[in-house]
Amino acid sequence: MATCAREAxxxxxxxxxxxxxxxxFTRPLDVSVPELLERFVDEAASTLGGLDGAVACAGGARGRGITEATTQDWSATWEMNVGHVARLVATSAPHLRAAGGGPIVVVASVSGWKPGPQAQYGAAKAAQIHMVSSLARELAMDGIRVNAVSPGSMLIPGKRWDRMRREDPAAFDRFRAEFAGGDLVRPEEVADVIAFLLSDQSRGVTGVNLPVDKGQNAPTPEGY
Known part of the structure; x- marks a missing residue:
């Protein structure tokens, strides 16, 4: 197995x-830097004796609303989300083809089709979802399956929604109402779905966007 992150x-x-x-196999790197990501994939395949699958899970956003976000904010958000997926797939595909095929999973977001601030993030996630459906057809003859998982808002220790839960319980309770069962998504619930799409049990699945959002309505407390 191989993975990378910004910090060691x-x-x-x-x-x-x-x-x-x-x-x-690990490497600290910024996946938005093309040559670093491409080198990581090739080195991982060489070290591990090939690739069985790939997951594109980096993402994020820069900038605020449309009248405040700069061109650089839009470009950086695009590279963090769409650019790194394109390079990961392009670099992984030859290794997967050599192995007779394999799965690729792209972690998108509920924000890719349920609108909320900021527009640059939602647009980039929507592009990821569309890219998956296109790449699934392009790579199908190589035995490569490409799918997306779109998490809803996740309750991650120390992150935004966890801080809201501790610091503003009333606001957190209002946000919980956006979920059909009143509970935010947990990271392990998303991981289980990714593991399924990487397994042979999903060998008949390609080109789909699979929401893991517990029936979430609006993707942020601000609503649509």
Whole structure:
């Protein structure tokens, strides 16, 4: 298995948590830098003896509303989301083709089709979802399946919604009403779906966008 992140410390913590840390290939890098991401994929394939699948899960946004966001904000948001997916797929595809095929999973977002601020983020996530349907057809004859997972708002310790839960319980309760069952998505629930799409059990699935949002309505407390 191989993974990368911007900082070395979490990668070291992940390696140390495994029974066989030597089985994990890691590199600290910024996936929006083309040559770094491409080198990582090729080095991982060389070190591990090929690729069985790939997951594009980096993302984020820069800038505020449309009258405040700069051209650089839009470009950076596009590269963080769409650009890195395109390069990951382009670099991974030859390795997967050599192995007789394999799955690629792109982590998109509920914001890709349920509008909320900011527009540059939603537009980039919508582009990811469309890209998946196009690439699934383009790569099908190589035995490569391409699917998207679109998480809803996730309750991650220390992150935005967890801070709201602790610091503004009334606002958090109002936000919970956007979910059919009143509970935000948990990271492990998204991970389970990604694992399914990487497995042979999903061998008949390609070109889909699979929401993991617990029936979420608006993607932010601000509503539509």
């Amino acid at each position: 410390e979490p990668l070291e913590a992940l390696s140390n948590s495994l029974h066989s840390p030597e089985a994990l």
